[in-house]
Amino acid sequence: MVFWRVPFDSEEIQITTGIVYIIEDRCKGCGYCIEYCPRDVLEFSSKFNTKGYHPPAVKKPDDCVNCHYCEILCPEFAIYSVEASTEQG
Amino acid sequence: MKQIKKQVRHPLDDLLRIDRIPHIWCPGCGIGTAFSSCLIAMRESGIDLEKTVMVSGIGCSGRGAGYVNLDSYHTTHGRAIPFATGMKLANPELNVVVFSGDGDLFAIGGNHFIHAARRNVDLTVVCVNNFTYGMTGGQVAATTPLKAKTTTTPVGNPDTPFNLPLLAYASGATYVARWTILHTRDLTESIEEALLNRGFSFIEVLSPCPVNYGRRNKENGIDSLKIYQERTIIRNDAQPWELDIDFDRGIVLGKFIQTERPTCTDRYDNTCRPKELIEGEKGLE
Amino acid sequence: MRPAVLTGEYFMTGDVACAEGALAAGCRFFGGYPITPATEVAEHIAGRLPEVGGTFIQMEDEIAAMASIIGASCAGVKSMTSTSGPGFSLMMENIGLAICTETPCVVVNVQRAGPSTGLPTQGAQGDMMQARWGSHGHYDIIALAPSSPQEIFYQTIDAFNLSETYRLPVLIMTDEMIGHLSERVVIPDAKKIKTVSRPRPKGRKDRFKPFEPGPNGVAPMAHAGEGYHIHVTGLTHDERGYPVMTVEAQKAMMAQLMGKIQRNLDDIIRTEAYRLEDAEVVIVSYGVSARTSLAAVDEAREQGIKAGLLRLVTVWPFPEAQIRNLAKKVKGFVTVEINLGQIHLEVERCAAGKVPSFLVGHPGGTIITPERVVEALKEFF
Numbered sequence: 001m002v003f004w005r006v007p008f009d010s011e012e013i014q015i016t017t018g019i020v021y022i023i024e025d026r027c028k029g030c031g032y033c034i035e036y037c038p039r040d041v042l043e044f045s046s047k048f049n050t051k052g053y054h055p056p057a058v059k060k061p062d063d064c065v066n067c068h069y070c071e072i073l074c075p076e077f078a079i080y081s082v083e084a085s086t087e088q089g
Numbered sequence: 090m091k092q093i094k095k096q097v098r099h100p101l102d103d104l105l106r107i108d109r110i111p112h113i114w115c116p117g118c119g120i121g122t123a124f125s126s127c128l129i130a131m132r133e134s135g136i137d138l139e140k141t142v143m144v145s146g147i148g149c150s151g152r153g154a155g156y157v158n159l160d161s162y163h164t165t166h167g168r169a170i171p172f173a174t175g176m177k178l179a180n181p182e183l184n185v186v187v188f189s190g191d192g193d194l195f196a197i198g199g200n201h202f203i204h205a206a207r208r209n210v211d212l213t214v215v216c217v218n219n220f221t222y223g224m225t226g227g228q229v230a231a232t233t234p235l236k237a238k239t240t241t242t243p244v245g246n247p248d249t250p251f252n253l254p255l256l257a258y259a260s261g262a263t264y265v266a267r268w269t270i271l272h273t274r275d276l277t278e279s280i281e282e283a284l285l286n287r288g289f290s291f292i293e294v295l296s297p298c299p300v301n302y303g304r305r306n307k308e309n310g311i312d313s314l315k316i317y318q319e320r321t322i323i324r325n326d327a328q329p330w331e332l333d334i335d336f337d338r339g340i341v342l343g344k345f346i347q348t349e350r351p352t353c354t355d356r357y358d359n360t361c362r363p364k365e366l367i368e369g370e371k372g373l374e
Numbered sequence: 375m376r377p378a379v380l381t382g383e384y385f386m387t388g389d390v391a392c393a394e395g396a397l398a399a400g401c402r403f404f405g406g407y408p409i410t411p412a413t414e415v416a417e418h419i420a421g422r423l424p425e426v427g428g429t430f431i432q433m434e435d436e437i438a439a440m441a442s443i444i445g446a447s448c449a450g451v452k453s454m455t456s457t458s459g460p461g462f463s464l465m466m467e468n469i470g471l472a473i474c475t476e477t478p479c480v481v482v483n484v485q486r487a488g489p490s491t492g493l494p495t496q497g498a499q500g501d502m503m504q505a506r507w508g509s510h511g512h513y514d515i516i517a518l519a520p521s522s523p524q525e526i527f528y529q530t531i532d533a534f535n536l537s538e539t540y541r542l543p544v545l546i547m548t549d550e551m552i553g554h555l556s557e558r559v560v561i562p563d564a565k566k567i568k569t570v571s572r573p574r575p576k577g578r579k580d581r582f583k584p585f586e587p588g589p590n591g592v593a594p595m596a597h598a599g600e601g602y603h604i605h606v607t608g609l610t611h612d613e614r615g616y617p618v619m620t621v622e623a624q625k626a627m628m629a630q631l632m633g634k635i636q637r638n639l640d641d642i643i644r645t646e647a648y649r650l651e652d653a654e655v656v657i658v659s660y661g662v663s664a665r666t667s668l669a670a671v672d673e674a675r676e677q678g679i680k681a682g683l684l685r686l687v688t689v690w691p692f693p694e695a696q697i698r699n700l701a702k703k704v705k706g707f708v709t710v711e712i713n714l715g716q717i718h719l720e721v722e723r724c725a726a727g728k729v730p731s732f733l734v735g736h737p738g739g740t741i742i743t744p745e746r747v748v749e750a751l752k753e754f755f
């Protein structure tokens with residue numbers, strides 16, 4: 001039996017580009033955002049944050065589609081994305 | 090190439106008690122995600138947040154009330170629902186959201202749950218089901234899957250877990266849904282609908298407790314999410330009695346019930362209040 | 375439709391007078407659960423509350439009843455519940471929540487004989503120490519003990535006023551005899567009834583700290599839905615209401631919870647003296663037992679024993695200073711109560727060996743007659 005559909009709500013998401021922000025010191029390094037980013041934008045950073053966890057780092061910034069999935073999946077309010085065009089200088 | 094610059098304001102920051110972040114939840118704990126969904130839904134639903142209250146019981150999930158930057162009450166173990174009932178009946182203008190754990194709402198507080206559902210008290214109840222008592226170190230709960238290992242069932246749980254949506258439905262809830270923290274968008278949408286539903290609304294959120302449940306069942310946080318991904322199916326039309334928690338057979342997710350019936354307050358006003366009083370009040374409007 | 379204050383003269387039971395007192399005090403929410411001999415309080419107020427814009431709900435048990443009245447009070451409505459022994463036991467954890475969160479509410483215990491299911495229809499005064507210490511942890515509480523249906527009417531108003539003034543649950547420790555006794559009760563004009571409401575915040579909402587004491591040592595109380603964004607928890611907390619898991623925070627919170635009572639003992643403690651001026655032997659009693667003791671004082675005096683009565687209108691906080699002072703001038707104390715020695719222990723403690731202290735007790739189920747008290751006085755002194 002197939003239980004899953006891929007990708008998440010793809011019909012509903014406009015394909016735009018996004019910028020992802022990481023509030024590194026809030027991160028507890030669970031890796032959920034990295035594992036479940038549909039575009040594989042993120043990876044673990046090699047550095048430690050102040051709590052001693054490896055926060056995510058942006059590996060492929062141009063691939064972010066601003067789907068906000070990392071933002072809503074993160075249990076720590078540590079990552080979010082904004083639409084690239086709406087960003088001021 | 091786009092510039093990545095440091096920014097520090099998360100979109101949910103104004104709904105959070107930032108001075109209490111980081112929260113106490115362990116790395117990989119799903120409660121934060123369920124909580125985040127709840128906050129997004131509260132904001133998106135358009136309800137008056139100044140009149141919105143979060144009530145929690147005791148447990149890791151019960152700490153939710155402590156992080157929302159709205160009126161919030163952290164009560165006693167199992168008693169969030171009767172506390173919320175008193176609050177809602179005393180001031181029906183309030184939107185009362187109960188955010189708590191499976192142990193809190195369905196073991197020690199199970200009796201309150203069925204009665205509030207029976208009365209259709211206009212509450213939104215979000216239950217973080219991590220299949221265990223996280224806060225006290227991972228003991229067996231009323232939701233622990235058959236055979237799962239916990240500190241008090243070291244060789245496996247001999248008992249059958251509750252089918253919570255069935256219990257909610259049978260007791261009279263007017264909105265019933267189940268999602269996992271991986272299904273965050275559906276979850277958020279459901280909480281939003283539940284907030285707007287007049288009546289007793291119940292949302293079960295399956296959520297990993299990697300530290301006190303996962304560890305004993307050889308499941309880290311990512312493994313749990315993989316299970317939620319691979320062994321679930323969305324069936325909004327499923328019957329409540331088809332919703333047993335059995336990861337071997339697959340778990341059904343969805344919005345199962347959305348119906349209308351008079352709330353506790355409606356019925357009280359119509360049945361118990363003297364007619365003159367109700368008419369008198371109407372005259373004032 | 376009847377008004378909240380049913381001005382007039384009635385023949386009513388203590389339980390009904392209690393319900394009417396609550397309405398007169400401004401109680402508009404009652405969460406209950408039936409139990410003999412307290413049921414009539416709930417039954418009466420169930421019919422009355424909807425008439426005055428209030429809400430009655432029969433909850434699924436006493437734990438829920440207690441939780442519901444705390445919730446209602448946090449929403450800004452004066453609230454009450456009533457019960458008897460077994461239900462009182464179930465309410466204990468949430469009474470502690472109301473203490474810790476400084477939530478005003480009133481709990482009526484129409485006492486019956488225990489332990490356990492005991493004698494459901496027969497009265498006793500066996501829950502007095504449970505009233506004092508029944509919830510876990512150390513705390514101060516206020517408990518009143520009415521001696522007649524008329525008094526229960528006024529004491530219920532007083533209980534609400536104390537609870538609102540000091541922001542804590544106030545207990546009315548009555549008993550089956552008073553609860554079921556029918557007597558003349560006069561309900562005065564509404565204008566003659568003084569009611570008090572909790573202190574309320576003023577000033578900027580964003581700077582408000584929900585547990586920062588005001589000038590009289592009690593914190594103003596914001597209600598749910600008023601825009602203060604308060605957090606309220608039964609965990610040890612600071613002035614912002616935030617949990618703080620340190621010894622210092624525990625000390626500070628305890629000092630606040632105890633201090634607001636300890637600094638105001640003169641305002642809180644109510645006692646009544648009967649023929650105490652020249653008394654050599656002091657009977658200490660409360661509730662129904664104070665009624666029989668009253669008759670015993672007169673009878674003892676006829677028989678040549680200079681007895682007097684100190685009636686505890688509030689049993690908790692205990693009038694330590696008063697007992698200590700009396701101990702300096704009298705020959706001894708006799709505590710009359712329908713248990714096997716609870717308030718007696720307090721009297722003995724405060725008499726501190728200066729003079730003897732005796733108990734006229736009873737295991738429960740009936741009153742202690744004046745004759746028994748007089749006999750005991752003769753035997754002891």
Ligand SMILES: Cc1ncc(C[n+]2csc(CCOP(=O)(O)OP(=O)(O)O)c2C)c(N)n1
Binds near residue numbers: 149225
């Ligand atoms: C009356 C009472 N009994 C027991 C406890 C201890 N206790 C605290 S949290 C908890 C279980 C919480 O389980 P759940 O509601 O599932 O929350 P989780 O920690 O899993 O999120 C227990 C038994 C308590 N605080 N109060």
Ligand code: SF4
Binds near residue numbers: 064
């Ligand atoms: S917004 Fe979407 S695409 Fe961009 S990093 Fe987050 S999950 Fe990946």
Ligand code: SF4
Binds near residue numbers: 028031075
């Ligand atoms: S989901 Fe959040 S906490 Fe987990 S690794 Fe990503 S940023 Fe860190």
Ligand code: SF4
Binds near residue numbers: 114115117119
């Ligand atoms: S013990 Fe489990 S439920 Fe509690 S915070 Fe940790 S991971 Fe979450």
Ligand SMILES: [Mg+2]
Binds near residue numbers: 148217219
């Ligand atoms: Mg749990």
